Amino acid sequence: MNHTHADNERRELLEQIRAIEFMTIDLNLYLNTHPNDRRALNEYNYYTRQLQALRKEYEMRYGPLTNFGYSLSQYPWAWINEPWPWEEDHYMEGC
Amino acid sequence: MWVYEKKLQYPVRIKNPNPKMAKYIITQYGGPDGELAASLRYLSQRYHMPIPEAKGVLNDIGTEELAHFEIVGAMVYQLMKGACPEEIKMADMGTYYADHDNAVYPSTGTGVPFTAAYIQSKGDPIADLHEDLAAEQKARATYENLIKLADDPDVIDPLRFLREREIVHFQRFGEVLQKVREYMESKKYF
Amino acid sequence: MDCRYPRHYPPRAPYMYCDYPMRKEVELAEAYIPYQQYTISFSPMEALHAGTMFPELVRPYEKKGCEGGKGR
Numbered sequence: 001m002n003h004t005h006a007d008n009e010r011r012e013l014l015e016q017i018r019a020i021e022f023m024t025i026d027l028n029l030y031l032n033t034h035p036n037d038r039r040a041l042n043e044y045n046y047y048t049r050q051l052q053a054l055r056k057e058y059e060m061r062y063g064p065l066t067n068f069g070y071s072l073s074q075y076p077w078a079w080i081n082e083p084w085p086w087e088e089d090h091y092m093e094g095c
Numbered sequence: 096m097w098v099y100e101k102k103l104q105y106p107v108r109i110k111n112p113n114p115k116m117a118k119y120i121i122t123q124y125g126g127p128d129g130e131l132a133a134s135l136r137y138l139s140q141r142y143h144m145p146i147p148e149a150k151g152v153l154n155d156i157g158t159e160e161l162a163h164f165e166i167v168g169a170m171v172y173q174l175m176k177g178a179c180p181e182e183i184k185m186a187d188m189g190t191y192y193a194d195h196d197n198a199v200y201p202s203t204g205t206g207v208p209f210t211a212a213y214i215q216s217k218g219d220p221i222a223d224l225h226e227d228l229a230a231e232q233k234a235r236a237t238y239e240n241l242i243k244l245a246d247d248p249d250v251i252d253p254l255r256f257l258r259e260r261e262i263v264h265f266q267r268f269g270e271v272l273q274k275v276r277e278y279m280e281s282k283k284y285f
Numbered sequence: 286m287d288c289r290y291p292r293h294y295p296p297r298a299p300y301m302y303c304d305y306p307m308r309k310e311v312e313l314a315e316a317y318i319p320y321q322q323y324t325i326s327f328s329p330m331e332a333l334h335a336g337t338m339f340p341e342l343v344r345p346y347e348k349k350g351c352e353g354g355k356g357r
């Protein structure tokens with residue numbers, strides 16, 4: 001199955017979001033048991049800001065990343081646009 | 096309240112269907128040491144945690160486990176998608192197929208449906224945290240068994256990620272255990 | 286001791302325990318996991334692929350072959 005250029009660009013941006021968000025996840029768990037670690041906290045805020053910018057860029061190009069009022073949608077309602085996460089890269093024919 | 100983010104925490108891109116591997120992996124979806132059990136365990140136990148650090152850790156790891164539940168579900172989905180009944184029969188997965196077709200259902204590989212009997216919520220924070228530490232170790236061991244059973248790098252890659260997360264969670268639960276113990280001791284004397 | 290910025294890696298044992306006072310001795314019939322102290326981190330992409338941003342928490346797993354069919 002061939003991916004279009006636009007599709008590759010979308011997945012690349014998503015991969016960046018994934019990596020930055022992963023830093024916020026690991027730092028968040030660490031901060032829960034180290035609430036006074038100022039350096040970890042600064043890094044958490046640093047990656048959170050970066051994540052917000054990347055999300056905004058993604059959503060302007062490809063539609064909402066989050067539901068329930070966390071992202072704006074173009075017309076028509078873009079939340080339901082495919083692919084859903086479990087379908088990424090998977091367009092094989094069944095039997 | 097939870098908000099859905101339309102992406103997997105770790106990507107799943109399995110090119111070749113493999114119902115036999117799906118049968119092995121599905122235990123981490125709906126089995127005793129699986130991600131659903133982990134999530135429900137922590138999200139249920141959090142109500143009785145005595146200190147904010149412990150509430151935060153159980154809440155957030157419980158949430159991350161839901162993302163892992165989704166990763167495992169995506170793996171099973173992709174491993175089953177496009178598999179023909181003949182292949183499913185060869186993979187000894189006919190009994191599952193009879194009940195669920197190629198669908199994703201929370202059960203073990205032998206068809207035992209998910210049950211809350213896999214988890215406990217004891218109301219005793221020390222006891223609950225020890226269960227959580229054990230749960231992370233059991234899940235790690237399961238992922239190691241699954242890695243041993245797998246030979247497709249597309250399958251092994253997310254399994255490795257999930258296994259490493261168990262180690263990080265274990266560390267956090269260990270730190271929480273210490274904090275809860277200190278807290279309970281301080282209450283004893285003052 | 287300064288708990289906030291120990292920059293050395295790998296972290297020296299025993300680990301420092303900062304937010305609550307360190308207990309003098311460990312006690313019988315208790316389980317202890319050393320407290321982690323953040324030292325260095327992977328880059329975001331490295332972290333995602335390692336499964337953690339903390340190099341000191343990486344526990345690689347290599348699968349072993351079947352030796353003579355008698356298990357490990």
